[in-house]
Amino acid sequence: MTSRTFTRALARRLGALVALPVLAASGTVAAAAGPGPGPGLARYYGQHVTWTSCQQGSDDEQGRELDRAGARCARITVPLDHTRPGGRTITIALSRIAATDRDHRVGAMMLNEGGPAEPTLGMPLEARRYMGAVGARYDLVGMDPRFVGRSTPLDCGWPGGMWIRSAGSTRAAFDSQVALQKDLAERCARSSGDVLPYADTRDTARDIDIVRAVLGERRLSYLGYSYGSYLGAVYAQMFPGRTDRMVLDSPGDPRVWGPRLTGTEGPSERALRAWAAWTAARHGEYGLGRTRAAVLGTVARIVRASAARPLRVGRYTVDEHLVPYLVYGGVGNDRDEARASFASSVKVLDAAARGEEATPTPELEGALRFNLSGGSSALVSPAAAILCGDRAAPRDPEVYWGDVQRSRRRHPLFGPITNNIGPCAFWPAPPREQPTAITTGAPALLVSATGDTATTYRGALGLHGLMSGSRLLTLRGTIAHGIYGEYGAPCVDAKVNAYLASGTLPSRNPTCAPGRR
Structure with missing residues (x-):
């Protein structure tokens, strides 16, 4: 599992309730207090974020497209080693297309392309297209994970x-x-x-929680593909109560990730x-x-x-x-x-x-x-x-x-x-730490095709069994990796968007067939 091509990895209510601010399209926004940052981390959780143009130079086509779509970009600071917050720091690059339906805004949705290590800064452009009307209710946030793309690259x-x-x-x-x-x-x-000792999923999950705080959110929604599903599950396990609506597409079994x-x-x-x-x-x-x-x-x-x-x-x-x-x-x-x-x-x-x-x-x-x-x-x-x-x-x-x-x-x-x-x-x-054992009850909608060759359907069943609050949406009779919005399965897209609109998971594990609406 090294890219969504061949391989292509989020526990409710904890901490103080804070008001959700309306985030401006540009300028400087004060972060809401994140619940329970560890010793020495408060300055990261409480930092300000300044949103600016995304384009960097005349040949930056992605940045140009983000700007045309109304996105804004920013950089935040995180510790290289979260156990030593007073030491060396690195920067994390963010993009955001703000919700346009402010009356029905759900909150911020963190996006991850997978990989691991696929740059995700441009993903709000894709997500906005296949989310349709429900996308207008979310701030769509792309984050290049640590050491990837614009985030202190390795x-x-x-x-x-x-x-x-x-x-x-x-x-x-x-x-x-x-x-x-x-x-x-x-x-x-x-x-x-x-820096190699600090290139891992658990530290990326810690970075995500700092992003949540500087965005002023009590909880984050999340959409991840392939490895991004694993990352989402790890985040939910490490930071219970800080996730909202989660879609984990083409997930694998975290017990064999490595x-x-x-x-x-x-x-x-x-x-x-x-x-x-x-x-x-x-x-x-x-x-x-x-x-x-x-x-x-x-x-x-x-x-x-x-x-x-x-x-x-x-x-x-x-x-x-x-x-x-x-x-x-x-x-x-x-x-x-x-x-x-x-x-x-x-x-x-x-x-x-x-x-x-x-x-x-x-x-x-x-x-x-x-x-x-x-x-x-x-x-x-x-x-x-x-x-x-x-691992x-x-x-x-x-x-x-x-x-x-x-x-x-x-x-x-x-x-x-x-x-x-x-x-x-x-x-x-x-590895500095043991892999995260996934036992979370966080609500999540898992999406998998029965013929996935990279993160197999058996792996999706494994994650579903570990995440007691999840439902598994199965696309039967299909060979594909990366389903929602990518494969062209109207039934899957409709069910995922219905969940993102309502926040209510299906009562049972739903299934779709190719071409079905």
């Missing part, structure tokens, strides 16, 4: 992008992964070692077979096989070719470590446009495997650039830092090799991805 200077790869077909291939992941961890230690991807081989393989059947029915367009078995054979042939020699795709070299990961990420959405995009990418890879000239499609070009270019280091290295900071990983490479070998028997394509070694095996800073 960048380990990695020469490539995403670190998740397949272990490859041989021990020598796996050993090359060990060397690569060790190098990535050492780069982080050299460039960012002083640096090792688990339990996703089966759903991914079912999704691959479904995509192969869809593609076989369009053989005239893609030429990948007339039957599902033939299309799967084409994929297997591409993987074998990449193990024999790296494939040349445009200006990129694609090896046996990356090709399976591209497949793993490509089958996670069953909408026709997503399947067509992936089929076009596989067609290019097939040409490369046959030694022909292979020019990547724009979508494949983007995926290769993200995974192989150092330009994405600032996006993926903080994601690794949070994963490694939340310790085994340090012995033989543990991973043994798991990879055992997984090949049943899951020869995806097992070597989900069990492969990563930088957390060599991380310089062990």
